[in-house]
Amino acid sequence: MSKVWFITGAGSGLGTGIAQAALRGGDRVVATGRNLEKVRNVYPDVAQENIAFVQLDVANEAQAKAAVDEAMKRFGRIDVLVNNAGYSLLGNFEQMTTAEIQQQFATNFYGVVHLMHAVLPVMRRQRSGHIINISSVAGVVGLKHCAAYGATKFAVEGLSLSVATEVEQFGIKITVVEPGFFRTDLLDAQNVRWVSKVVEDYAAEGTAEDMWSKYSGTQPNDPAKLGEALVKIATMQHPPKIFAAGSDALSTITPAIEERLQDMRVHETLSKGMEGSF
Ligand SMILES: NC(=O)c1ccc[n+]([C@@H]2O[C@H](COP(=O)([O-])OP(=O)(O)OC[C@H]3O[C@@H](n4cnc5c(N)ncnc54)[C@H](OP(=O)(O)O)[C@@H]3O)[C@@H](O)[C@H]2O)c1
Numbered sequence: 001m002s003k004v005w006f007i008t009g010a011g012s013g014l015g016t017g018i019a020q021a022a023l024r025g026g027d028r029v030v031a032t033g034r035n036l037e038k039v040r041n042v043y044p045d046v047a048q049e050n051i052a053f054v055q056l057d058v059a060n061e062a063q064a065k066a067a068v069d070e071a072m073k074r075f076g077r078i079d080v081l082v083n084n085a086g087y088s089l090l091g092n093f094e095q096m097t098t099a100e101i102q103q104q105f106a107t108n109f110y111g112v113v114h115l116m117h118a119v120l121p122v123m124r125r126q127r128s129g130h131i132i133n134i135s136s137v138a139g140v141v142g143l144k145h146c147a148a149y150g151a152t153k154f155a156v157e158g159l160s161l162s163v164a165t166e167v168e169q170f171g172i173k174i175t176v177v178e179p180g181f182f183r184t185d186l187l188d189a190q191n192v193r194w195v196s197k198v199v200e201d202y203a204a205e206g207t208a209e210d211m212w213s214k215y216s217g218t219q220p221n222d223p224a225k226l227g228e229a230l231v232k233i234a235t236m237q238h239p240p241k242i243f244a245a246g247s248d249a250l251s252t253i254t255p256a257i258e259e260r261l262q263d264m265r266v267h268e269t270l271s272k273g274m275e276g277s278f
Contacts, residue, residue, distance in 0.1 A: 002026050002027050002028060003022070003027045003028070003079035003080055003234065004027070004028050004029075004030065004071070004075045004076075004077050004078050004079050004080070005018075005019065005022045005027055005028070005029045005030065005078075005079065005080045005081075005082060005234075006029075006030040006032070006067075006068070006071050006078045006080070006081045006082070006115075006119065007019050007022075007029060007030065007031055007032065007082040007084060008032050008033075008056060008058050008082065008083055008084050008085035008111065008115060009032075009033060009058075009084045009085030009086065010029070010031035010032055010033055010039055010042070010084070011031075011033040011034075011035060011038040011039035011041075011042055012038075012042070012184065012185045013182070013184025013185050013186060013223055014084055014134060014179065014182060014184055014223045014226055014227075015031075015033075015082070015084040015085070016042050016223065017182075017222070017223025017224045017225075017226055017227035018082055018084065018223075018226065018227040018230050018231075019031050019042075019043070019227070020043075020224065020227060021224065021227025021228050021230065021231045022080075022227070022231055022234075023043075023046055023050060023051070024231075025231045027050075027079075027080075027231075028049075028050045028051065028052075028075055029046075029050065029051050029052075030051075030052045030054055030067075030070075030071040030074070030075065030078070031043060031051055031052070031053055031054070032053075032054045032055070032056035032067055033053075033055075033056065033085075034055075034056070034057045036053050036054075036055050039053055040053050052070070052071060052074040052075065054067045054070050054071060055067065056085075058083075058085045058107060058110075058111030058112075058114060058115060059106040059107050059110060059111055059114075060114075061110075061114045061117075064111075064114035064115050064117075064118045065114075065117075065118045067118075068115070068118040068119055068122065072122060077122070077126060078119055078122050078123065078126075078129065079126075079128070079129060079130065079234075080129070080130045080131075080132060080234050081115060081116070081119045081123075081129070081130075081131045081132070082132045082134070082230070083111065083112040083115050083116070083131070083132070083133045083134060083156075084134045085107065085111055086107060086108045086111070086134065086152075086186075087104075087107060087108070087186070087191050087192065087193065088146075088149045088186060088187070088191075088192050088193070089101070089103070089104040089148045089149055089192075089193045089194075089195065090145045090146065090149065090192060090193070090194060090195070090208045090209075090212050091145050091194055091195025091207070091208035092145065092147075092195065092199065092202050092208070093147035093148070094197070094199050094202070095195035095196070095197040095198070095199050095202065096147065096148055096195045096196075096197070097196060097197060100148065100193070100195065100196065101148045101151075104148045104149060104151075104152055104193075105148075105151075105152055105155070108149070108152035108153065108156070109152045109155045109156060109159075112133055112156050112159065113159070116131060116159075116163065119131070120163075120167065120172070123167070123170065123172045124167070124170045124172070126171075127170055127171045128170075128171040128172065129171070129172045129173070130172070130173045130174075130175065130234055130239065131160070131163075131172065131173070131174045131175070132174075132175050132177060132230060132233070132234070133156050133157075133159075133160045133174065133175070133176050133177065134156075134177050134179065135153040135156050135157050135160075135176050135177060135178050135179075136149070136150070136153045136178060136179060137178055137179070137180055137244075137248075137249050137252050137253060138150035138153050139152075139153025139154050139156060139157050139176070139178055140153075140154075140157065140178055140242075140253055140256065140257075141252055141253060141256040144211075145208040145211065145212065156176065157176050157242070160174045160175075160176045160241075161174075161176070161241065161242075164241060173239055174241070175233060175239050175240055175241060175242070175243055176241065176242045176243070177226075177230070177243050177245055178242065178243065178244045178245065178249055178253060179221070179226060179245040179246060179249060180220075180221055180244075180245060180246030180247070180248035180249030180250075180252070181215060181219035181220055181221055181246065181248055182219055182221040182222070182223050182226060182245075182246070183217070183219040183220075183221065183222060183223065184219070184223055187212055187213060187215055187216035187219075188216055189213070189216075192212070192213075192216075194207070194208055194209050195208065220246070220247075220248060221245070221246040221248070226245050226246075229243075229245065
């Protein structure tokens with residue numbers, strides 16, 4: 001049966017790759033974004049009955065609710081919610097202001113909260129649905145310059161895994177996606193935000209911009225292929241709870257998990273024996 005996908009940040013990058021794959025698979029898409037003209041321009045040839053364009057800044061809770069209501073008016077159901085919208089604040093933690101970190105959370109974490117709050121009642125009524133939350137390798141491994149970005153993605157992972165245990169009883173599945181480097185606009189100068197404070201001690205190793213901007217336009221992975229993979233995952237009876245996307249993601253995440261297991265084994269004796277004699 002054809003599904004209805006609701007995708008945030010559908011006007012570029014992974015959001016577009018996922019939406020186009022869903023449309024190719026015969027599904028319908030609610031393509032949302034802050035700049036509707038930009039989103040519309042990405043899908044010039046899609047038949048009107050298969051796509052709805054809906055205004056949505058995910059940081060705005062009221063807009064999230066209104067966008068879900070509009071999607072329901074248009075298609076009457078939401079089968080797959082893809083929380084994809086996001087941006088990256090990059091630089092050393094000491095060079096970030098609290099306001100910059102709060103803004104990063106407002107989009108990357110609270111955006112997901114707003115959409116899950118708005119969509120879960122719909123999926124509960126349907127007794128079915130699949131929420132796909134786009135995290136990152138930085139959501140499972142601590143990466144230099146990614147303190148705030150990584151914190152938002154770790155938070156998305158914790159949120160997803162916890163809520164999954166609550167809504168499974170209603171037939172609702174949740175998958176967290178940890179993409180490696182995909183060729184998108186994420187590191188584009190217009191989208192990435194660099195830390196604003198100068199702390200001289202960090203100057204010798206160069207700026208975050210020096211380190212990260214060279215990846216812009218050279219990322220190895222193709223958003224269209226992630227889209228194809230997620231369309232397959234959305235058909236699975238037992239989809240993965242966590243899905244690492246890209247060989248680079250696997251080669252960073254796998255050793256990090258193995259190192260954690262190794263640490264746990266090495267310190268097992270210290271970890272055990274915490275029971276008190278109350
Ligand atoms: N590309 C990668 O290598 C990579 C790796 C790991 C994780 N990710 C994650 O993948 C997701 C998509 O990023 P991308 O790589 O596709 O980058 P992108 O091309 O820059 O796309 C990001 C999208 O998010 C939208 N967005 C940003 N803030 C928003 C807000 N407040 N409300 C609504 N939409 C907003 C942008 O819309 P505007 O056009 O309005 O700015 C844009 O469409 C992000 O969550 C990112 O963290 C990407």
